Amino acid sequence: MSHDLRQQRRPVRAARRVSPLKVSIAVLVSVIAIIGLFAAGIAAQQYSQQRSAAPAAAQAAAAPPPGPGLGDAVRDGKLQFVVFRVDCAKRTLGVEHLKRTAAGRFCVVSLTVRNIGDSATYFVGHAQKAYDASGTEYTSDELAGIYANGGTEAFLQKVAPGAEVTGKLVFDVPKPVTLTTLKLHDSLLSDGAEVSLRQRASS
The missing domain is CATH 1.20.5 (Single alpha-helices involved in coiled-coils or other helix-helix interfaces)
Known part of the structure; x- marks a missing residue:
């Protein structure tokens, strides 16, 4: 098997x-x-x-492209403006008993104004406006402006054609507020020219 x-x-x-x-x-x-x-x-x-x-x-x-800012010239009517500094660190302006205290804080705007027209004109301080991010409007404090300009208002005299003056505008704003825009006017009824106070992004 x-x-x-x-x-x-x-x-x-x-x-x-x-x-x-x-x-x-x-x-x-x-x-x-x-x-x-x-x-x-x-x-x-x-x-x-x-x-x-x-x-x-x-x-x-x-x-939108960024608008004019610090150091840029803008025009409205017969006037050309250049804002070169904004200081919002002060609560009082003036010296000793001759001083003005802000309800919030003072924003002091330093600028030059040039008459680009053919006749003398005034720069009207109370025609100038400032705005925050929400669009709230602030008018200039002209009495505080006299203190900021060393006891004299640089913009009280007429500006001759071709002449330029340098002075300061003062705005009394609440402490938490940050101003974002200025609207500068040739007169009370003019359209105004806007200047951005926002910091520009570095390129």
Whole structure:
């Protein structure tokens, strides 16, 4: 019986050899697949970056260009203005008993005014306005302006054609308030020229 079992056993077949060509093709397909996945990842990342950058670019395009600020000349009617300093650190102006105290704090605006017209004109202090971020309007305190200008109001005299005067405007504003804009006028009824007091972003 054992002899019969030996006769029924099938001979063991030798393992098939894999063709080198098939191995090369499989490796090539794997490499292509990896490269494809890598490229798809890069494309997805670039698409995500473009989507995130698009709103910022649109917002920058929609933002209006910055208006004139400190050191820039603006014009209204016969007058040209250059605001070169704003100091909001003082609570009182004047000396000893001749002084004025702010209800909040004083913002002292230093500026030059040039007559660009062909006839003499006044710079009217109480025609000048200041605004905060909410749009609240503040008028100049002319009595405080006399103290700020060393006892004389630099803008009380007529400004001749081509002449320039330098002086200070004073605004009494609440302590938490930050002035953002000045509107400077040739007269009480003129349109006015705006000057931004906001800090400009550095380029």
